[in-house]
Amino acid sequence: MEPTVPSESDLATVADLARSIRTELARVLSGLDRAVDAVLATVLAEGHVLLEDVPGVGKTTLARALGRACDVSVGRIQFTPDLLPSDVTGVSVLRGTDRAFEFRPGPVFANIVIADEINRASPKTQAALLESMQEHAVTVDGQTRPLPRPFLVVATQNPVDMEGTYPLPEAQRDRFMTRITVGYPSGDDEMEMLRTHDRVDPLDSVAVVADAGALAHAIEVVRSVYTSEPARRYVVDLVRATRESPELRLGASPRASLQLLALAKARAAMSGRDHVLPDDVKALAPAALAHRVILTAQARSAARTAEAVVTDLTASVPVPTAGRPVPAPR
Known part of the structure; x- marks a missing residue:
């Protein structure tokens, strides 16, 4: 079978989409071009991103800015030691009216799932994301439910030598397409941050530049x-x-x-x-x-x-x- 390639117009659409998202993320975090480009490449490859660095360098802000720039459903999970797997995937509850069980989906049922400080939860709760990350589905009470497409997890974590962390097992790390280190900003970028971030929330300036359909189309173009x-x-x-x-x-x-x-x-x-x-x-x-x-x-x-x-x-x-x-x- 002869190979096929995307059209020039499709490629221009993907390049424009990436440029628009990059511009919006730069409104929040400047001087992080390498990290932003790696995140965008992972998104367009429909993979999962693990942002790892010390506290305070903008990991969660970068993840939230990505969610703001895309008009898609966003679920956020704050991972803590007492978080349960059902808090991630959802749970079946008994209705009082007809005594039937009703499934209430968890925050994993979203296009973009922000898993904040994922290595602060227990390994059992971390494993709740394994099926969803690999198969884009969740099984609860013996029933498998598909997740919306596109679907990607943007997780943040502190280095494993920080207090109160549980290292991700190898099987779960392998499901992340990329692990990206944000790094410290340069002196000029930090000065700019002090000038612009002290009065307003920079996330308020992020505009929506993509929707689920645009992302899905870009992902298909990338595959070709x-x-x-x-x-x-x-x-x-x-x-x-x-x-x-x-x-x-x-x-x-x-x-x-x-x-x-x-x-x-x-x-x-x-x-x-x-x-x-x-x-x-x-x-x-x-x-x-x-x-x-x-x-x-x-x-x-x-x-x-x-x-x-x-x-x-x-x-x-x-x-x-x-x-x-x-x-x-x-």
Whole structure:
């Protein structure tokens, strides 16, 4: 079957949508272009985002701004140690009128679910999101209910060495397409924040620039972005390199290969291109792979980080140089 590629008008629509959302997020958090672009790529690839950093750098604000910029249903869950799984998924209650059970959906039944400080809840409650993140459905009392599409979880968490945190298990980390570190703003950006954020809530200035239909269309366009055989081989080589690295005890899973390719397609579409370049893969590899690997004891003792190891692997794995085959006619 001949490969197909998106039309120029579809690509322009995706690029304009990404640019509009990026502009609205910049009204709230300036100087975070790298993190914002990674979040947008994850959204357009219909993946889940894990924002991890120390308290106070804008993780929750970024998640809320994304929800404000998109005219979709947004559910927010404040994860606490006493949160129950039913508080996430919903619960069946007995009606007093006819003595029948009625299902009351939880906040997970939304297009965008903001899971705030997800690693402050118990592992049992964290696991309540597993099915929804993988299968876009929730099973309660033996009945499976589909979730709205598009569906994505934007979770925030503090570093695992902070007090009162429960580390996410490997199986749940692997379901997040990306883990993104927000980082501290530059001095100029922090000065701008002091000038503009002390009198008004910056979230009030965020305008709606997308709806569920626009996001769903953009996601379909991203899926049709062309990927050459060398580009796919580069994805496989990068992921296999994590499994063979002497600094890693556990490498990335096959799911990581699929999701890294989806992210590369999203980045290409955001740039108005109908095909994936190796640079697309390389740019998003740390965000897509670092949270899926486990360092060896020797690497930890040498103060190495997973992000640094993955970044070094992207520099060492040869980049394919073969040209892109001519795609199918539009």
